[in-house]
Amino acid sequence: MQTLKVDLGERSYPIHIGEGLLDQPDLLTPYIAGRQVAIISNETVAPLYLERLSRSLSAYSVISVVLPDGEAHKNWETLQLIFDGLLSARHDRRTTVVALGGGVIGDMAGFAAACYQRGVDFIQVPTTLLSQVDSSVGGKTGINHPLGKNMVGAFYQPQAVLIDTTTLNTLPPRELSAGLAEVIKYGLICDEPFLTWLEEHVDALRALDQVALTEAISRSCAAKALVVNADERESGVRATLNLGHTFGHAIETHMGYGVWLHGEAVAAGTVMALEMSQRLGWISAQERDRGIRLLQRAGLPVIPPAQMTEADFLEHMAVDKKVIDGRLRLVLLRRMGEAVVTDDYPKEILQATLGADYRALAQLKG
Amino acid sequence: MQTLKVDLGERSYPIHIGEGLLDQPDLLTPYIAGRQVAIISNETVAPLYLERLSRSLSAYSVISVVLPDGEAHKNWETLQLIFDGLLSARHDRRTTVVALGGGVIGDMAGFAAACYQRGVDFIQVPTTLLSQVDSSVGGKTGINHPLGKNMVGAFYQPQAVLIDTTTLNTLPPRELSAGLAEVIKYGLICDEPFLTWLEEHVDALRALDQVALTEAISRSCAAKALVVNADERESGVRATLNLGHTFGHAIETHMGYGVWLHGEAVAAGTVMALEMSQRLGWISAQERDRGIRLLQRAGLPVIPPAQMTEADFLEHMAVDKKVIDGRLRLVLLRRMGEAVVTDDYPKEILQATLGADYRALAQLKG
Numbered sequence: 001m002q003t004l005k006v007d008l009g010e011r012s013y014p015i016h017i018g019e020g021l022l023d024q025p026d027l028l029t030p031y032i033a034g035r036q037v038a039i040i041s042n043e044t045v046a047p048l049y050l051e052r053l054s055r056s057l058s059a060y061s062v063i064s065v066v067l068p069d070g071e072a073h074k075n076w077e078t079l080q081l082i083f084d085g086l087l088s089a090r091h092d093r094r095t096t097v098v099a100l101g102g103g104v105i106g107d108m109a110g111f112a113a114a115c116y117q118r119g120v121d122f123i124q125v126p127t128t129l130l131s132q133v134d135s136s137v138g139g140k141t142g143i144n145h146p147l148g149k150n151m152v153g154a155f156y157q158p159q160a161v162l163i164d165t166t167t168l169n170t171l172p173p174r175e176l177s178a179g180l181a182e183v184i185k186y187g188l189i190c191d192e193p194f195l196t197w198l199e200e201h202v203d204a205l206r207a208l209d210q211v212a213l214t215e216a217i218s219r220s221c222a223a224k225a226l227v228v229n230a231d232e233r234e235s236g237v238r239a240t241l242n243l244g245h246t247f248g249h250a251i252e253t254h255m256g257y258g259v260w261l262h263g264e265a266v267a268a269g270t271v272m273a274l275e276m277s278q279r280l281g282w283i284s285a286q287e288r289d290r291g292i293r294l295l296q297r298a299g300l301p302v303i304p305p306a307q308m309t310e311a312d313f314l315e316h317m318a319v320d321k322k323v324i325d326g327r328l329r330l331v332l333l334r335r336m337g338e339a340v341v342t343d344d345y346p347k348e349i350l351q352a353t354l355g356a357d358y359r360a361l362a363q364l365k366g
Numbered sequence: 367m368q369t370l371k372v373d374l375g376e377r378s379y380p381i382h383i384g385e386g387l388l389d390q391p392d393l394l395t396p397y398i399a400g401r402q403v404a405i406i407s408n409e410t411v412a413p414l415y416l417e418r419l420s421r422s423l424s425a426y427s428v429i430s431v432v433l434p435d436g437e438a439h440k441n442w443e444t445l446q447l448i449f450d451g452l453l454s455a456r457h458d459r460r461t462t463v464v465a466l467g468g469g470v471i472g473d474m475a476g477f478a479a480a481c482y483q484r485g486v487d488f489i490q491v492p493t494t495l496l497s498q499v500d501s502s503v504g505g506k507t508g509i510n511h512p513l514g515k516n517m518v519g520a521f522y523q524p525q526a527v528l529i530d531t532t533t534l535n536t537l538p539p540r541e542l543s544a545g546l547a548e549v550i551k552y553g554l555i556c557d558e559p560f561l562t563w564l565e566e567h568v569d570a571l572r573a574l575d576q577v578a579l580t581e582a583i584s585r586s587c588a589a590k591a592l593v594v595n596a597d598e599r600e601s602g603v604r605a606t607l608n609l610g611h612t613f614g615h616a617i618e619t620h621m622g623y624g625v626w627l628h629g630e631a632v633a634a635g636t637v638m639a640l641e642m643s644q645r646l647g648w649i650s651a652q653e654r655d656r657g658i659r660l661l662q663r664a665g666l667p668v669i670p671p672a673q674m675t676e677a678d679f680l681e682h683m684a685v686d687k688k689v690i691d692g693r694l695r696l697v698l699l700r701r702m703g704e705a706v707v708t709d710d711y712p713k714e715i716l717q718a719t720l721g722a723d724y725r726a727l728a729q730l731k732g
Contacts, residue, residue: 076442087513090685115481118508118519142484147453153484154520319456 002218006137006225011157015137015221019210021164022049022125025056031159033121034094037062038086040109041100042069045127048170053100053125063089067105072258074104074144076152082112093117096159102128102175103135103262107153110141114156122158127167129179129213130263133186133220136161138228138241148319149249163221165213173206177299178263180205181244183216184294185270186223189240192337194219195294202297240339243331244270247304250316254308260301267300268358275361276353277333280345287336292361303358310354368584372503372591377523381503381587385576387530388415388491391422397525399487400460403428404452406475407466408435411493414536419466419491429455433471438624440470440510442518448478459483462525468494468541469501469628473519476507480522490524493533495545495579496629499552499586502527504594504607514685515615529587531579539572543665544629546571547610549582550660551636552589555606558703560585561660568663606705609697610636613670616682620674626667633666634724641727642719643699646711653702658727669724676720 001018016027037060041050046066054062065085067078086095097120099109106124113122124136142153168176180202187195197219198205204212230237248269251260260268271292278288292302317328327343330350334340367384382393403426407416412432420428431451433444452461463486465475472490479488490502508519534542546568553561563585564571570578596603614635617626626634637658644654658668683694693709696716700706 076446080442083511083518084513087511087517087685115508115518115520117517118506118521140484142481145449145453147450151453151483152449152481154481155484319453 002214004218004221004225006157007229008139008157013158013160015161015163015225017132017163017165017214017218017221019164019166019214021162022052022167023056025059027162028057028098028123028160029059031121031123032057032060032096034092034096035061036089036091036095037098038082038089038091038095039064039098039100040067040082040105040112041065042067042102042105044069045101045105049100049127049167053098057098063091067108069104070258071104071144071252071262072256074108076143079108079112079143082109083116086112086116091116091120093120096121096123098123098125100125100127101131102126103131106131106135107141107150108143110139110156110158111143111153114141114154119156122156124158124161126161126163128171129168129176129217130182131179132163132165132168132217133179134182134224136163137221137224138238149253151319163217165210165217168208168213173299175261175263176206176208178261178267180298181263181267181270181295181300183220184291184298185241185243185266186220188270188274188291188333188336189243189331189339190227190337191219191223194223195290195336199294199297202294206299236341239329239341240331243333243339244268244273246317246328246330247272247313250313251304251308253316254312255305260305264301267295267298268302268304270295271302271358271361272304272353272356273330273332275356275358276330276345276349279349279352280332282332282334283336289361290336296362302362310351313354368580370584370587370591372523373595374505374523379524379526381527381529381591383498383529383531383580383584383587385530385532385580387528388418388533389422391425393528394423394464394489394526395425397487397489398423398426398462400458400462401427402455402457402461403464404448404455404457404461405430405464405466406433406448406471406478407431408433408468408471410435411467411471415466415493415533419464423464429457433474435470436624437470437510437618437628438622440474442509445474445478445509448475449482452478452482457482457486459486462487462489464489464491466491466493467497468492469497472497472501473507473516474509476505476522476524477509477519480507480520485522488522488524490527492527492529494537495534495542495583496548497545498529498531498534498583499545500548500590502529503587503590504604515619517685529583531576531583534574534579539665541627541629542572542574544627544633546664547629547633547636547661547666549586550657550664551607551609551632552586554636554640554657554699554702555609555697555705556593556703557585557589560589561656561702565660565663568660572665602707605695605707606697609699609705610634610639612683612694612696613638613679616679617670617674619682620678621671626671630667633661633664634668634670636661637668637724637727638670638719638722639696639698641722641724642696642711642715645715645718646698648698648700649702655727656702662728668728676717679720 248265463479614631
């Protein structure tokens with residue numbers, strides 16, 4: 001087992017990573033203050049792991065709330081089911097909310113914990129690669145609004161994160177690939193040697209090699225923890241974690257939540273960020289192609305939806321949270337392994353990026 | 367004009383109190399970081415003051431969202447109208463949300479500011495006595511749930527609070543009295559000389575004497591700011607501000623939100639707390655009666671609803687946020703001008719308090 005510490009002063013918390021941690025209650029009990037625990041899960045994950053986790057927490061008064069699965073349900077109506085469950089069971093402000101599932105469950109359970117009685121304790125037990133390397137670290141919680149993704153939420157830190165790597169054995173391959181999009185992102189934005197490691201191990205990761213997975217998760221969490229430590233509330237460097245996300249969110253919003261997986265949209269968005277960085281002269285065509293090839297080998301889409309026009313992208317990106325006083329800031333690569341956040345670029349280059357022939361780029365790498 | 371400072375480190379903020387402050391934009395502009403402002407008001411207050419405030423803020427890009435009036439609308443559906451307005455107008459994370467109205471508007475606009483894009487700036491412009499002396503100080507925001515009042519919310523501090531005392535000229539007398547319930551509360555819990563001052567000035571306050579109102583608001587805000595400074599997140603002494611509220615919330619929940627005004631329910635709840643403190647031998651019958659008489663002179667109800675049984679009270683109080691691990695903590699008076707929070711009392715005394723003859727007590731004072 002490896003343990004990382006996310007250092008945020010009095011809101012610091014540990015991330016435990018290893019095999020079979022679901023069966024080790026001693027890892028969680030130090031972080032549960034009261035006697036009540038509410039496990040929030042979904043219809044897919046609950047049948048696989050809810051009973052095991054409940055057994056580990058049998059020293060407490062445990063309730064569970066099982067939500068419908070998927071990004072399409074990341075809305076207020078589903079969030080209400082959590083509040084209904086907590087209030088019906090009379091959970092008080094010393095309850096601990098435990099998120100058992102992927103990023104959607106983590107975002108909703110975390111936001112529910114942030115709001116319930118103005119804030120109760122929260123523990124993350126992420127069961128997808130994406131949530132293990134991304135959404136369980138950093139304190140972002142929230143729900144979607146019909147007019148934009150993650151528009152309603154809170155910065156709220158968990159007491160602890162427990163990552164049992166064996167939960168990936170039941171993850172559909174498409175979701176494993178979606179998680180790899182975020183793993184590859186860390187290499188692109190801040191860790192060029194990790195990119196090389198990933199090129200060597202991407203096949204092992206897709207084959208669920210536990211040693212490779214543990215290393216990839218640990219390295220990704222460490223990279224994210226480092227960035228979050230430096231900038232908890234996303235005023236500066238933290239925004240680089242959103243490489244590919246502004247383009248990606250536009251894809252998700254336009255296609256309807258849940259049609260493209262988040263990681264898939266990020267992958268196509270990352271290709272657009274690579275293309276724009278190349279057009280700005282910051283990385284070479286060979287470097288751009290290196291990124292595209294690695295995303296392809298991870299089983300990810302590298303071509304934005306054919307039906308999306310430049311106008312579609314611009315419309316959706318205009319409500320992005322990175323818009324400050326009307327100017328759209330983008331995360332781009334100054335070089336491989338170094339991202340920057342900037343609104344200082346010619347509009348024509350953004351337009352050319354939105355209109356580029358990604359089908360041709362993808363085939364060149366095929 | 368008087369200015370108090372609520373001292374919370376980097377989240378400190380000023381409270382300006384005085385006549386005609388709505389027309390003084392210089393008091394607000396130092397606290398508006400971006401170019402966008404969203405004024406949240408309701409159907410009652412907007413016709414009276416929205417245009418004046420908008421004119422004061424004409425240097426900014428201002429939108430307004432006018433909500434239906436009343437506690438009955440303090441729910442998610444109404445909150446969504448704020449998010450809809452912000453997103454439709456493409457307000458970004460540098461927007462400032464301004465609450466123009468009473469406590470319900472402050473609670474909802476504040477919670478919307480806490481959640482919108484995970485947190486934007488917030489300014490309070492309270493227009494009722496209750497919100498001026500209570501809900502605009504202390505950072506509590508939130509909405510109701512069918513199973514409990516204020517069950518979903520956030521601790522979120524404003525950038526500034528602007529109190530224009532002339533807005534009370536348009537306040538219905540019943541709401542002025544409701545505000546006086548909280549004013550009297552400060553005397554009871556921490557400022558016995560203020561009780562004496564109130565006994566001398568309660569008629570002037572009800573007659574809207576501006577000098578008396580300014581003094582009462584200022585003294586109330588100072589008392590609350592002092593308590594909040596000492597205990598921002600309500601782990602200890604801050605809970606004394608809830609004198610009468612646990613009983614009062616039970617009344618509000620049972621009768622349906624909006625049937626009793628919050629201050630009215632708090633007044634009847636305060637009488638119950640006085641009665642219980644007397645039964646515990648902490649205050650004399652004369653002191654209890656002194657409190658009841660002052661509440662009556664302020665135009666407030668001092669008898670709980672006749673149809674509420676002991677069981678009704680106990681059921682509603684069981685979901686109160688002051689329940690810790692199954693024990694109900696109550697705010698009681700150790701002596702006049704000193705409140706304590708305790709779960710150390712004989713159950714029989716609580717039961718006797720719930721079953722006391724408040725009609726007789728009220729008539730004795732009549």
